[in-house]
Structures are given as structure tokens and as C-alpha cells.
Amino acid sequence: MKYIHRAIESTIKKYLKPNKAVMLLGARRVGKTELVKHIISELNEKPMILNGEDEGTHLILEPRTVVNYERLLGKTRLLIIDEAQAIPEIGLKLKLMLDSIEGLKVLVTGSSIFDLENQLGEPLVGRKMTLYLYPFAQQEFGEDENYIETKNKLEERLIFGSYPELEHLTTWGEKADYLKEQVNSYLLKDILEFEGVRKRDKIVSVLRMIAFRVGSEISVEGMANDLQIGKGTVDKYLDLLSKVFIIHKVPGFSRNLDNEITKKNKWYFYDNGIRNAMINNFNFMSVRDDQGKLWENYLISERLKYQEYTRLHTANFFWRTHTRQEIDWIEERGGSLYGYEFKWNSKKKSKVPALWAKAYPNASFEVINPDNYLDFIT
Numbered sequence: 001m002k003y004i005h006r007a008i009e010s011t012i013k014k015y016l017k018p019n020k021a022v023m024l025l026g027a028r029r030v031g032k033t034e035l036v037k038h039i040i041s042e043l044n045e046k047p048m049i050l051n052g053e054d055e056g057t058h059l060i061l062e063p064r065t066v067v068n069y070e071r072l073l074g075k076t077r078l079l080i081i082d083e084a085q086a087i088p089e090i091g092l093k094l095k096l097m098l099d100s101i102e103g104l105k106v107l108v109t110g111s112s113i114f115d116l117e118n119q120l121g122e123p124l125v126g127r128k129m130t131l132y133l134y135p136f137a138q139q140e141f142g143e144d145e146n147y148i149e150t151k152n153k154l155e156e157r158l159i160f161g162s163y164p165e166l167e168h169l170t171t172w173g174e175k176a177d178y179l180k181e182q183v184n185s186y187l188l189k190d191i192l193e194f195e196g197v198r199k200r201d202k203i204v205s206v207l208r209m210i211a212f213r214v215g216s217e218i219s220v221e222g223m224a225n226d227l228q229i230g231k232g233t234v235d236k237y238l239d240l241l242s243k244v245f246i247i248h249k250v251p252g253f254s255r256n257l258d259n260e261i262t263k264k265n266k267w268y269f270y271d272n273g274i275r276n277a278m279i280n281n282f283n284f285m286s287v288r289d290d291q292g293k294l295w296e297n298y299l300i301s302e303r304l305k306y307q308e309y310t311r312l313h314t315a316n317f318f319w320r321t322h323t324r325q326e327i328d329w330i331e332e333r334g335g336s337l338y339g340y341e342f343k344w345n346s347k348k349k350s351k352v353p354a355l356w357a358k359a360y361p362n363a364s365f366e367v368i369n370p371d372n373y374l375d376f377i378t
Contacts, residue, residue, distance in 0.1 A: 064096060085110040160175045252317060
């Protein structure tokens with residue numbers, strides 16, 4: 001199958017410099033390994049490749065001495081470590097290498113940030129760049145698709161998402177089976193291996209509840225009561241699920257109004273297919289009652305990819321008042337506010353909420369529907 005160019009590839013190459021480290025993070029099976037292989041093939045530089053989940057790697061790196069690492073690397077000046085979060089004290093070990101071995105370039109990948117950010121953060125201050133890889137983005141598909149092909153694929157991507165392996169599968173049944181296996185065998189692996197987490201059924205229950213409530217404000221207390229577990233446990237599970245790139249939080253925006261909602265957050269999935277696998281619903285859009293939720297989750301996930309890959313620095317929110325005036329997506333960037341309302345039905349009109357227009361008269365407002373969505377995500 002033809003290699004689909006990843007939009008972040010040039011950014012990785014840009015920051016992969018002597019005596020610097022690039023940390024590439026993303027969920028399992030989003031294509032980190034394939035991307036790294038492709039980058040290696042274009043760099044024309046022989047690398048040292050280590051697997052963080054291999055006990056042999058742990059043994060090789062365990063003696064934290066310059067002599068050991070110089071012996072290991074020899075003349076190699078490109079070090080690749082896959083699933084680096086599994087290696088004890090990886091930050092201190094990489095710091096010693098980068099401080100001691102002139103010209104060394106390091107690229108590490110990780111599927112969770114339980115310890116990786118902490119391990120690498122302080123030891124490698126000023127020495128690392130953290131980048132994120134997601135399932136395929138529409139801007140990546142768009143390199144080889146025309147407008148008609150993209151529009152014809154929209155429903156399928158709303159239902160199955162865009163994990164790379166899906167491109168090898170032809171039937172909807174195969175795609176559904178793959179996503180169920182992805183959830184059962186891979187996505188929760190890091191959480192279940194994390195110290196102190198034993199109750200898989202409770203984690204799945206939290207995730208299913210989020211899946212049904214996409215686009216709605218989430219009450220942690222309410223979830224705890226419904227699941228008969230502690231509020232602290234729900235908070236912990238939500239944090240863990242975000243650290244393995246399954247779901248992400250969007251806070252409420254407030255600056256002026258007393259009745260703006262800020263205490264509750266919304267939670268979205270990084271991929272529609274994973275969301276639908278959690279509720280076991282791969283039905284056509286025409287027979288679903290959650291079309292709006294799928295549309296909103298898809299646009300937000302694609303927008304996050306666009307922001308990351310174009311290095312668009314923005315703070316993201318939703319906006320809602322206690323009088324039920326709301327806007328789905330708010331971006332604060334460059335000192336300006338941008339409001340977006342998501343409508344699956346292109347014929348359904350939407351006006352800027354009166355309270356928003358009064359409180360933030362200089363903010364923009366736009367409705368995103370199937371007629372204009374490509375401008376928003378590509």
C-alpha cells in the first residue's frame with residue numbers, strides 16, 4: 001500500500017538536531033513506528049534502534065555511565081527509542097548521552113505519558129521538543145484525494161475514524177472488528193499495566209459513559225454516583241485515559257459574565273472509531289440518533305490535528321451559560337476570540353448567541369457544516 005505522508009514529518013526533521021531530543025507521543029497503533037521508519041529512510045543516516053518494551057534494552061541501558069553509552073553507540077549519532085516510557089530513568093539516561101556524546105540526535109516515541117513527560121521534562125529542559133501524532137488527518141488524506149473522493153469518504157470516517165490500519169481493510173465488518181480489538185487489546189494496555197490500576201470494568205464503564213455523553217458537560221460527581229465509585233477514582237481514570245490519548249478535556253470559557261459555565265468540562269475522543277467501538281454502534285448515519293455528537297467529535301479531533309501539525313498555538317474552550325446559550329468551540333489565539341458552531345444539517349441555520357455578541361463584540365462567529373468543513377480542518 002502507498003505510504004501516506006504524515007503532516008508532522010517535516011517538523012520532526014526540523015527539530016532533530018545534534019545534542020537534542022524529539023519526543024513523539026501518540027496512542028498505540030497511530031503509525032509512530034512507520035513514520036519513524038520513513039524518516040530514517042530519508043535521512044540517509046544509520047541509526048541505533050531500541051525498543052523500550054524489550055527487557056534487553058533495559059539491561060543495555062542500565063549502567064548509567066558515559067563509557068557504557070559510548071560503547072553502545074560507537075560511531076552512531078542517531079538514536080531511536082520506541083515506547084520509551086517503559087525504560088526506567090530514561091530522562092536521566094538520555095541527558096547523560098546528550099551531554100557527553102557530541103553530535104548525538106535522539107528521537108523517542110511513547111504511547112503514554114504516565115512517566116515519560118516527568119522523566120524527560122526536568123532532565124532535558126532546553127534539550128527536547130515534544131510533538132504529537134494522531135490517527136490520519138484529513139489534511140493527510142487530502143494529499144491523494146480529490147474533493148469528490150473526500151466527500152464520499154466522510155460518512156465512513158465519521159463512523160470508523162482514521163486509524164492507519166483501517167486503510168488496509170475493505171469491508172465495514174472488518175473495520176468494526178479491528179476497532180473492537182484495538183480497544184480490547186491495545187488502547188487500555190498502558191493503563192492496566194500502570195501501578196495501582198486493577199479494575200478494567202470500571203475504567204471501561206467510565207469510557208462508555210463519556211462516549212454516550214460526547215458534547216455534553218460532564219459532572220464527575222454524577223459519574224461517580226452512577227458508577228458507585230469515588231469521585232477521586234473517576235478523576236484518576238479520566239486523567240489516565242487522557243494520558244494514553246483516548247480522550248481529551250475541553251474546559252468552559254469565561255471572562256465577563258456571571259452565568260458562564262466554567263466548573264464542568266466536556267470530554268471528546270481523539271478518534272470517532274474508538275468512540276463508536278465503545279458503544280458498539282457502527283450503523284449508517286441515516287439511522288443514528290447521535291449524528292450531531294459524531295459530527296462535533298470528528299470536527300474537534302480534526303481541528304486538534306490541524307493545530308498540532310501547523311503549529312497553530314491556541315487555547316480551546318466551549319462556551320455555555322446557565323440560560324442555555326452556547327457555542328460548541330471557542331479558540332483564543334493572537335489576542336482574539338473565534339467562535340464556531342457545528343451543524344450536521346447544512347440547512348439548519350444558527351445565529352451568534354446574543355449574550356456572546358454583547359460580551360465579546362469583537363469575536364468572530366462561524367457555523368461549520370458539511371458544505372464548508374474542509375476549510376476548518378485543512
